Amino acid sequence: MAAAKRRPRPRLEEVxxxxxxxxxxxxxxxxxxxxxxxxxxxxxxxIVKRVGYTPDLTARGLTLQRTGLVGAVVPLLTNSLIAExxxxxxDALAVHGYQLLVGASGFSARGEEAIVRxxxxxxxxxxxxxxxxxxxxxxxxxxxxxxxxVEGGNLTRRPLDMLVGYSSKDAAALVTHHLFDRxxxxxxxxxxxxxxxxxxxxxxxxxxxxCAAVSLPRDDSWYVDTDLALPAGAAAMATLLDRHPDxxxxxxxxxxxxxxxxxxxxxxxxxxxxxxxxxxxxxxDLAAQMVPPLTTLRVPRYAIGERAGAMIADRLAGRPMEAPxxxxxxxxxxxxxx
Amino acid sequence: MAAAKRRPRPRLEEVxxxxxxxxxxxxxxxxxxxxxxxxxxxxxxxIVKRVGYTPDLTARGLTLQRTGLVGAVVPLLTNSLIAExxxxxxDALAVHGYQLLVGASGFSARGEEAIVRxxxxxxxxxxxxxxxxxxxxxxxxxxxxxxxxVEGGNLTRRPLDMLVGYSSKDAAALVTHHLFDRxxxxxxxxxxxxxxxxxxxxxxxxxxxxCAAVSLPRDDSWYVDTDLALPAGAAAMATLLDRHPDxxxxxxxxxxxxxxxxxxxxxxxxxxxxxxxxxxxxxxDLAAQMVPPLTTLRVPRYAIGERAGAMIADRLAGRPMEAPxxxxxxxxxxxxxx
DNA sequence: ACGGGCGATGTTACCGTTAACATCGGCGCT
DNA sequence: AGCGCCGATGTTAACGGTAACATCGCCCGT
Numbered sequence: 001m002a003a004a005k006r007r008p009r010p011r012l013e014e015v016x017x018x019x020x021x022x023x024x025x026x027x028x029x030x031x032x033x034x035x036x037x038x039x040x041x042x043x044x045x046x047i048v049k050r051v052g053y054t055p056d057l058t059a060r061g062l063t064l065q066r067t068g069l070v071g072a073v074v075p076l077l078t079n080s081l082i083a084e085x086x087x088x089x090x091d092a093l094a095v096h097g098y099q100l101l102v103g104a105s106g107f108s109a110r111g112e113e114a115i116v117r118x119x120x121x122x123x124x125x126x127x128x129x130x131x132x133x134x135x136x137x138x139x140x141x142x143x144x145x146x147x148x149x150v151e152g153g154n155l156t157r158r159p160l161d162m163l164v165g166y167s168s169k170d171a172a173a174l175v176t177h178h179l180f181d182r183x184x185x186x187x188x189x190x191x192x193x194x195x196x197x198x199x200x201x202x203x204x205x206x207x208x209x210x211c212a213a214v215s216l217p218r219d220d221s222w223y224v225d226t227d228l229a230l231p232a233g234a235a236a237m238a239t240l241l242d243r244h245p246d247x248x249x250x251x252x253x254x255x256x257x258x259x260x261x262x263x264x265x266x267x268x269x270x271x272x273x274x275x276x277x278x279x280x281x282x283x284x285d286l287a288a289q290m291v292p293p294l295t296t297l298r299v300p301r302y303a304i305g306e307r308a309g310a311m312i313a314d315r316l317a318g319r320p321m322e323a324p325x326x327x328x329x330x331x332x333x334x335x336x337x338x
Numbered sequence: 339m340a341a342a343k344r345r346p347r348p349r350l351e352e353v354x355x356x357x358x359x360x361x362x363x364x365x366x367x368x369x370x371x372x373x374x375x376x377x378x379x380x381x382x383x384x385i386v387k388r389v390g391y392t393p394d395l396t397a398r399g400l401t402l403q404r405t406g407l408v409g410a411v412v413p414l415l416t417n418s419l420i421a422e423x424x425x426x427x428x429d430a431l432a433v434h435g436y437q438l439l440v441g442a443s444g445f446s447a448r449g450e451e452a453i454v455r456x457x458x459x460x461x462x463x464x465x466x467x468x469x470x471x472x473x474x475x476x477x478x479x480x481x482x483x484x485x486x487x488v489e490g491g492n493l494t495r496r497p498l499d500m501l502v503g504y505s506s507k508d509a510a511a512l513v514t515h516h517l518f519d520r521x522x523x524x525x526x527x528x529x530x531x532x533x534x535x536x537x538x539x540x541x542x543x544x545x546x547x548x549c550a551a552v553s554l555p556r557d558d559s560w561y562v563d564t565d566l567a568l569p570a571g572a573a574a575m576a577t578l579l580d581r582h583p584d585x586x587x588x589x590x591x592x593x594x595x596x597x598x599x600x601x602x603x604x605x606x607x608x609x610x611x612x613x614x615x616x617x618x619x620x621x622x623d624l625a626a627q628m629v630p631p632l633t634t635l636r637v638p639r640y641a642i643g644e645r646a647g648a649m650i651a652d653r654l655a656g657r658p659m660e661a662p663x664x665x666x667x668x669x670x671x672x673x674x675x676x
Numbered sequence: 677a678c679g680g681g682c683g684a685t686g687t688t689a690c691c692g693t694t695a696a697c698a699t700c701g702g703c704g705c706t
Numbered sequence: 707a708g709c710g711c712c713g714a715t716g717t718t719a720a721c722g723g724t725a726a727c728a729t730c731g732c733c734c735g736t
Contacts, residue, residue, distance in 0.1 A: 059722035077425045083416045230623045266629045285568045291604045397692035
């Protein structure tokens with residue numbers, strides 16, 4: 001808006017003067033109305049409305065030593081899985097009057113560290129971190145700050161504080177065993193870069209362990225690591241098919257990759273699952289709609305964010321918590337691609 | 339983190355005492371290092387590091403009268419188009435040291451109003467709003483506050499302040515004319531609910547005007563309004579096909595809907611585009627990957643957010659702006675579904 | 677009639693930082 | 707040698723609220 005010759009924003013003092021009372025009475029009328037006489041309260045309310053007074057939460061935060069802000073560090077916003085977690089978090093926190101500050105780390109622990117540092121300077125009341133991989137400096141800063149922290153999306157025996165997640169490794173192993181049980185023996189793997197991404201890393205490990213468990217040796221040529229994006233999934237599928245024309249089933253660490261892989265297979269005239277089977281991970285809306293519908297693993301993505309938000313709100317309100325670590329589990333969803 | 343018997347967070351004063359100087363010298367050492375003697379500066383730096391001092395941006399914001407926060411109001415976070423805009427915004431602002439506060443309005447002008455109110459209380463330095471549809475109260479609050487505001491995603495002759503967008507209406511008309519030129523005469527429309535969503539509304543209008551321009555009367559039965567989600571697109575396609583088995587082309591106001599529609603058509607054994615043609619809008623990654631590749635309209639989604647962020651940063655830094663209104667345009671991308 | 681208590685309101689100080697102005701010593705210039 | 711200026715640092719007050727304690731009538735019970 002044009003920087004006109006506007007009046008300065010009205011402050012508590014201005015309202016107080018107009019109402020003929022002290023600042024304290026106004027602040028009470030707004031925050032603890034029952035402590036103020038009805039007549040006074042209404043007079044103040046009228047003036048507040050007339051001058052358009054809005055309390056300054058920055059100043060309030062300074063005295064109360066809490067800002068009402070919660071910071072969320074996510075790898076990126078453009079992934080629908082992550083977006084749903086953030087949406088759940090945002091919704092759950094909004095209910096309790098908290099607001100969400102988001103930072104995108106770009107799948108880098110260093111990036112996360114920078115964002116955590118910035119959030120701490122902002123004096124956020126709590127933080128949500130994606131995953132369990134953090135730099136030493138991040139862990140130290142958080143320990144020193146001593147605020148509620150929820151790590152989301154994975155499990156660990158030593159969480160920083162609270163945690164909401166599920167075992168990517170077990171889930172991936174489950175899917176892999178399913179492929180084996182269905183009779184596939186030439187298994188390929190397409191996954192997101194595992195560096196600084198513990199979910200991707202654990203899915204990869206889950207796949208590897210399951211293969212080992214059924215004595216199916218997989219050398220590196222059966223793995224393709226790539227960006228977490230649909231076209232990258234297609235490109236990875238192309239790579240894998242070129243390397244191993246005999247591949248008969250591919251496990252993809254994310255539905256976005258699996259869909260890319262399916263479409264690449266279709267372009268090559270391969271029938272799914274007869275020529276090549278494909279399994280995904282996440283159960284995006286798209287998975288059930290695909291033709292044929294994609295076998296995948298459902299994770300309660302919105303619920304992860306929602307639960308994390310509720311845990312943060314509980315803790316900040318001093319309410320007792322049931323458990324600081326919540327395993328939200330996963331559900332295998334066999335469909336027609338395997 | 340456990341609420342242990344931690345020391346209180348170190349303040350400027352503590353650092354000052356340990357360094358044997360005044361608070362002012364410490365704050366200078368941090369913000370205007372050249373004004374402090376090298377020896378003093380280094381001593382302070384050492385102590386800052388040792389005690390883990392982090393400046394309190396809440397307090398700084400109070401004196402400086404600027405918080406370094408920018409608020410973004412979006413309908414929801416789980417749509418990839420929107421997510422990319424937010425990502426662009428976040429990236430552009432991060433470069434200049436601003437942090438992003440996000441709020442989800444749920445495609446409601448009332449919801450937007452509540453979020454704007456909250457952002458103003460937070461004393462954000464600027465705001466990004468999705469679309470050009472706002473309540474009267476929202477417009478008044480923003481006018482009164484007088485901060486930089488960017489509206490994104492559409493065009494209007496009377497922006498609140500700055501704007502980055504493109505004409506949804508013209509773009510939709512362009513696609514519609516393309517369908518007509520390709521010989522299709524039984525055109526259907528699938529779009530997101532137009533209420534409080536001016537992009538959806540304008541796309542719908544663009545389609546309607548283009549049909550009228552070529553004397554192709556379309557009564558309401560040719561329109562299906564629905565949620566902005568892939569399964570909803572499939573369901574809408576089913577509705578449309580049941581209502582009008584003779585429909586030969588469908589324009590979808592978003593790629594997510596178009597993909598849903600394509601998959602529904604495939605499930606019904608309809609060949610695309612021979613039995614039914616489908617056009618989308620947005621050019622998601624998925625569009626080019628589909629089999630057959632989806633005809634759509636590309637909008638520079640990341641660039642909208644990035645540009646909006648840059649405009650906000652410029653304005654807040656007092657840099658002169660080129661133009662307060664930027665039409666980022668769009669590109670028609672004919673592919674194989676039409 | 678008087679003391680106690682309570683409801684309504686006011687006063688003071690502080691949250692952590694920075695702008696603005698003040699101070700102080702030394703160095704260069706004439 | 708004296709003056710002025712400048713670099714380095716300190717002091718004061720303010721940003722806009724709120725906690726904690728103080729004050730002041732008034733009503734009630736005995």
